[in-house]
Amino acid sequence: MSRVLIVGLVSSLFTLSPNALVLSEPPITYTSRTWQMQDGLPEQTVQAFAQTKDRYLWIGTTGGLLRFDGARLLLFDRDNTPALKENNIFALTVTRDDALWIATEGGGLIRYKSGVFRAFSGKDGLLNDFVRAADMDRNR
Numbered sequence: 329m330s331r332v333l334i335v336g337l338v339s340s341l342f343t344l345s346p347n348a349l350v351l352s353e354p355p356i357t358y359t360s361r362t363w364q365m366q367d368g369l370p371e372q373t374v375q376a377f378a379q380t381k382d383r384y385l386w387i388g389t390t391g392g393l394l395r396f397d398g399a400r401l402l403l404f405d406r407d408n409t410p411a412l413k414e415n416n417i418f419a420l421t422v423t424r425d426d427a428l429w430i431a432t433e434g435g436g437l438i439r440y441k442s443g444v445f446r447a448f449s450g451k452d453g454l455l456n457d458f459v460r461a462a463d464m465d466r467n468r
Contacts, residue, residue, distance in 0.1 A: 368401035369394070370415070378420035380428055388417030393430060404445070411438050411445035413457075421462040431459035 370391030387394040392405030392415040414435030430438040436449035436457040
């Protein structure tokens with residue numbers, strides 16, 4: 329009985345009209361683009377990503393912090409942002425109040441909120457200025 333069922337299914341597949349296989353929706357197509365140093369990436373090593381509510385994608389690299397709007401990269405580093413004492417960004421996290429927290433190697437912890445960078449260091453209670461992770465307590 330199972331042989332008859334299988335043969336029946338196989339033979340019905342071959343008798344379908346060509347119009348039965350036409351897709352009603354066009355297939356989804358994707359494009360890709362690789363962003364490199366010539367596009368504004370300061371270094372090839374990317375270590376962290378985060379997205380804020382204003383839909384910017386933030387990228388932490390060994391050469392600084394980037395803000396990406398979908399078309400352009402804007403670099404924040406120790407040369408143009410006084411709060412950033414070091415360019416090596418290890419981690420990024422966004423808190424519920426939409427603050428971006430930036431963990432750096434040797435530059436402490438930086439908060440970016442409402443367009444303002446503020447640095448936190450040993451003077452503010454950090455054990456040292458090498459911050460490898462940033463995360464938000466789920467209770468806050």
